[in-house]
Amino acid sequence: MPGKVVTITSGKGGVGKTTATANIAVALAAAGAKVVCIDGDIGLRNLDVVMGLENRIVYDLVDVVEGRARLKQAMIRDKRLPDLSLIPAAQTRDKAAVSPSDMIRVCNDLRPDFDWILIDSPAGIERGFRNSIAPADQVLIVTNPEVSAVRDADRVIGLIEAEEKGPGYLVLNRVKIELVKRGDMLSTEDVLDILAIPLLGVIPEDEGILVSTNRGSPAAMDDKNRAGQAFRNIARRLKGEDVPFMPLEDNKNFLQKLAERFTKAG
């Protein structure tokens, strides 16, 4: 079966597109799928850093598009997960170096060899966004439970619908359950109420993400990380599995409850 192209986008910057791309890619590859990520953010690349592959870049996407390198040469294979590869963006060029039809061509060349092709879209709704959306079979929209991020996500969903790329699937990132409980943060329901698209996953706020991002080792590699678990669930839902949404209570509360139960039982 030819590979599926999934684009991760958001409109607003800083909501966690790159982190989500890296973690979903790791989760899919760890489950045995062949995965390649493409960094669509030409000029402001980040995905290589988050995936910890920065020091192995020789050729990039623009080299491939302009014929200086073959796809295979630009592809960096992750040594921790042999089924995971990255095609990095160029840092010294800008979005205009690649066109939507270049992206479609590159993805079509990749489809026979991979199960999943994940594209990390840049923020905004201009050329870089259009490049990233052009080859997509499926679009994931990442947003935070913040009014401004939701507003931008709504705009992007409208553009995706206009380009006839389906409604898109929602990934709600950085949810702080204590704030939601106090009524100080939009809840999942509030966000879905506005955006009205299917929900693919909810990622709890987790300091571990920041640490793992800086270290270049995505949280989904860590079996114990809760946000990593949420990303692994997203990967399974992408594959069509029916995975129940996990409760958002943090680990400590859960352990405390467990401890309480033991003391009662004892």
Added chain:
Amino acid sequence: MSDPITIKGIREGLLVTLGDGENWIAVSQTLLERIDQAADFFKGAKLALGVGPRVLSAADLGRLRDALSERKVSLWAVLSESPTTMNAAQALGLLVSLPANTPAARPDPEINPEEARDEAVLVRRTLRSGRSVRHGGHVIVIGDVNPGAEIVAGGNVVVWGRLRGVVHAGAPFTTLQGSSTDGDDGAVVCALDLSPTQLRIARYIAISPARKGEPKPEMARIRNGQIIAERWSAKGK
């Protein structure tokens, strides 16, 4: 057969008018070939495209826009007689009319402002942030109007859904002939959940008070010089 494509210079750049009758794939392909033949001339050009009565989807227009942008030609306006095509162009953020006092692609048909006021457009989808519906007559939406979307109507606005964006009913509308009506104080806005970011009727402006309790269908109108919203009830109407 006459030339299916005419190109002329206007103040904003180039105006390309596609003749009727030709199928879209063929005529857009011919246009791209024409541009390729004179790549230097077209490089960096701003293009307004007159497509006549053709019914085109946003995907059709998006493909052409992308093909043009690869040739360093930017598509900035699509002029059409088809509401579907105009909607599609607006969805892509393209203009659907040239700024005033530019010679239009074709002479505008005579429109009587009074008649135009009585026409309505029906939008059967949710308007998301960034979408704008402008119409000289009434606007009816079956779906939500999300924050960041706007409706400007010369007549009344009815939203069968949640109205959270900006809405202007009875707007002073410039007609195609350039004459302007004064705005209609008698226009109303109704919605199942009336909580717009901002509500305007004619020259009056109001913002929604914070809502208490469950949303109820409401209608806003001008009474004694200010905008008021009232619960809509079937009784006595």
